[in-house]
Amino acid sequence: MEIIIHPNKLLRKKCKDVKNLISAKKIKKMFQLMYNNNGIGLAAPQVGWNINMFIINLTKEPDKELVFINPQILKTNEEMVEMDEGCLSIPGVIKPVIRPKYVLIKAQNLNGQHFYLEDDNLLSRCIQHEYDHLNGILFIDKTS
Numbered sequence: 001m002e003i004i005i006h007p008n009k010l011l012r013k014k015c016k017d018v019k020n021l022i023s024a025k026k027i028k029k030m031f032q033l034m035y036n037n038n039g040i041g042l043a044a045p046q047v048g049w050n051i052n053m054f055i056i057n058l059t060k061e062p063d064k065e066l067v068f069i070n071p072q073i074l075k076t077n078e079e080m081v082e083m084d085e086g087c088l089s090i091p092g093v094i095k096p097v098i099r100p101k102y103v104l105i106k107a108q109n110l111n112g113q114h115f116y117l118e119d120d121n122l123l124s125r126c127i128q129h130e131y132d133h134l135n136g137i138l139f140i141d142k143t144s
């Protein structure tokens with residue numbers, strides 16, 4: 001497993017919903033790859049996996065690992081904020097992006113259970129960035 005670097009068509013494809021349970025082993029590999037590259041989020045298409053799934057861990061602590069399967073953003077608010085972003089698929093590039101401050105997301109975890117999560121800080125930012133990956137959108141598309 002390795003990280004796909006921009007420009008690559010695989011990063012521009014729209015991903016498909018997950019129907020069966022995902023291999024926990026493969027997810028673990030994704031987390032390891034993310035940690036090795038000092039990332040806080042990684043979307044399935046970034047490792048050549050064309051499915052609606054991304055992972056986040058803002059801390060590197062094992063119990064803070066978040067897996068989002070078939071995520072749906074249910075709500076954002078009107079308040080926009082600018083924050084610097086980077087992406088493991090676009091090494092060395094850090095640019096400010098304007099996005100909604102708040103997000104409410106619904107997704108499934110590794111066991112297929114639905115959960116809701118809301119945030120208005122770094123986690124919100126990360127969720128929105130990773131969610132874009134599932135639609136073939138990169139943060140550099142959103143910079144001026």
Ligand code: CO
Pocket residue numbers: 086087088089129130133
């Ligand atoms: Co990214």
